[in-house]
Amino acid sequence: MAEAKLLHIFLIRHQRPVVSKQGWFNREQASQFLMEYDACAIEELVTKPAGLPTEQITKVYCSSLPRAKQTAQAIFGPEITLIEDPIFNEFQRQAFSIPYLKFPIKFWLIGARALWLLGINTNGLENFRQARIRAHKAAQQLVKQAERDGKVVLVAHGFLNIFIRRALRKMGWHIVRYDGGGFLGVSELVKKAEK
Template sequence: MDQPVTQHIFLIRHQRPDVSKKGFFNQQQAGQFLKNYDTSAIEQLVTKPAGLPYEHVTQVFCSNLPRAKQTARAIFGPGVTLIEDALFNEFQRQVFRVPKIKFPIKFWLYGARILWLLGLNNKGLETFGQARKRARKAALKLGQQAATDGKVVLVAHGFLNFFVRRALQKMGWRVVRADGGGFLGVTELVKKSGK
């Protein structure tokens, strides 16, 4: 009888985008910041995350947002095949209306996320419920690939990775490494085949 094989899924958050958060932003400037965040290049990697199966990685799943694709290339090099999929894109957010007053960008970012989670700032956006369903689909896709390949890597985003991890845990995956949600943070999950 075949021995069970341990499958691995690595969830990596992208590197920090090269956009300045300094100063105070009005509503229009905060909206432009979000656009810049989604389109900007990433800061140069000083070190690559440790403990990844570099020698076994020939393909990497990633969102189709520039910061995820650039991070995947910076970590794994030009020879790796990127499998880009909007399924792995970050949960959306948009600036809310507060006319003529300036705040630090964190006020706008956290406020936008909280209001979106509460269903109060999602006009024209995917809802929180829809985003969680998408994260479950992403988890299923990664799990199916891990059953074939043994080791799977996703380079994506903080919120998306968090909910993918939760979905995988409900599917029987176990977290063995959690670097947190910071830039280049790695979460590793394992599961024995046949379980």
């Protein structure tokens, strides 16, 4: 009796963006940094992540942010069909209000994410609950594609990928590869196809 076919979902975090984190930033400068981070190019890929089914993939899902699209093309080639969808965009964040004082950008980034997770500093943004629901819908979309094609690849973002991975695990998918959450980190999840 033939064994059930394994379905694969690959989640890839984008390459490092070309934006300077040097120096001290006030609130306005931190806000400007966040805008630049969402619009800038990525560093050139010296090596591509190993173990990806590049020959078997003709289309790649990605967020609508430039760093994800550029990473997908750098890994899979310019001829790859990109399926851009804002459902795969990173969870939003914004600089919080501390007037006049300057801090390293890491302070602003961690503080903005922590306050957003706590439900503070969400004015005009999707809140954490809404973002988790979106990540679950994104996971369902990837599952449907994996059921059609056998393998599906998403190039997206660190925080979003965490919650897609969690949603997939709740749906019975198993992690067989996890490179960590750094730039170009790959997670591979598998599940037996239903007959």
